[in-house]
Amino acid sequence: MLSNSDVLAAIDLQVDYLGGASSIEEHGIILESVNKYELCAENTLDQSEWWPMVHCMYGLQACMSYTEETSAMSCAGAESGEDDDVGIPGTDSSDLSSCVCTLEGTVDYCATKHTSTDLATLSTCVKSAEALAYYEESNQVAEAVDDGSAVWVTINDNKYSYSTNETDIGLASWATQVLSLTCQAISESGAAAPATCDDYVYTSTSTTTTTTPTTPSSGTDAGPM
Numbered sequence: 001m002l003s004n005s006d007v008l009a010a011i012d013l014q015v016d017y018l019g020g021a022s023s024i025e026e027h028g029i030i031l032e033s034v035n036k037y038e039l040c041a042e043n044t045l046d047q048s049e050w051w052p053m054v055h056c057m058y059g060l061q062a063c064m065s066y067t068e069e070t071s072a073m074s075c076a077g078a079e080s081g082e083d084d085d086v087g088i089p090g091t092d093s094s095d096l097s098s099c100v101c102t103l104e105g106t107v108d109y110c111a112t113k114h115t116s117t118d119l120a121t122l123s124t125c126v127k128s129a130e131a132l133a134y135y136e137e138s139n140q141v142a143e144a145v146d147d148g149s150a151v152w153v154t155i156n157d158n159k160y161s162y163s164t165n166e167t168d169i170g171l172a173s174w175a176t177q178v179l180s181l182t183c184q185a186i187s188e189s190g191a192a193a194p195a196t197c198d199d200y201v202y203t204s205t206s207t208t209t210t211t212t213p214t215t216p217s218s219g220t221d222a223g224p225m
Contacts, residue, residue, distance in 0.1 A: 002051060003091070006194035007179070010186050013047055015054065018146060019139040027065075030103060032135065033126060034064050037107050039134040040125035041115065049115040056110035059090020063101040075099035075109065088168050153178050155185050 002008045017035040024031050038057060041050040057064065062078035073083065078101060079090040092113065099109040108119040125131050145154065149161035151174070160181065162174040183197030193201055 002055070004179075004194065004196040005048070007182065007186075007196050008047065008051060010191065010194050011182060013051060015042060015051075016138040016141040016145075017135075018142045019135055020143060030065060030067065033103060035138065036126040036131045036135055037103070037122055039138055040122050040131055041111070041117070043130075043134055044125065045115055045117060049117075052114040053110045056090070056092045056114055057106055059092050060099070060101075060106045060110070063099075063106045064103045066102045067104075069100060069102060069105075073101050075101045075105070077101075088171070155181050 002013070015038070017038065019032060019035050027034075034057075038050075038054050041053050044050075045053070060075055060078045062073050062083040063075055066073065075096045076093075077083065079093055079096060081087045081089040092110070095109075095113070099105060104119060104123070107122055111117055111119055111122060145152065145159065147161065149163040151166075151171070152159055152161040154160070155178075158181075160174075160178060162171065164170060179196075180200040180202075183193060183200040184202060186197065187193045187201045
């Protein structure tokens with residue numbers, strides 16, 4: 001959904017991450033660093049930069065389990081989805097020869113490709129007290145929303161979960177529904193709807209006014225696999 005830049009520009013996006021003990025037990029202690037890198041980007045960069053970076057990191061998720069280079073996985077392999085249960089590939093397939101398949105390598109590649117910051121700046125943030133505060137606050141938000149669903153999004157405080165067995169077709173269908181609901185919320189706010197929304201907004205004879213849509217999304221699968 002958020003590959004549409006006009007929709008991204010029309011919403012206030014917030015991504016929160018589960019980072020409590022059970023999540024660390026599932027993904028390993030490296031989850032804390034993964035979340036902090038993404039939260040440092042989210043809290044210090046414009047939305048038009050940090051979301052493409054985070055999306056890029058999701059596409060290379062298999063690499064974020066490693067702190068050192070390994071022959072077990074490459075950035076090209078991670079991006080292809082070969083290590084993903086659903087097999088959905090990422091969308092950053094260019095220049096992967098320059099990508100090192102580690103957590104820091106993933107951050108370096110995605111930050112360089114999509115942002116005005118760099119690995120050194122983000123690494124300094126990750127070690128700061130601010131990053132710990134981001135991490136703890138984000139986990140509190142995610143835990144308050146979490147009901148065991150692997151993927152969810154809230155649109156103007158209304159929650160929409162994808163809780164069945166994940167498949168590429170099922171996720172695509174759910175994402176289309178989320179796009180339609182987001183477009184409807186933008187339209188009902190009185191703001192001009194992005195061009196992408198032309199095929200997704202239901203036109204009603206009545207008009208409902210709401211606040212400008214805020215779309216925080218949280219998922220238990222944000223960490224390394």
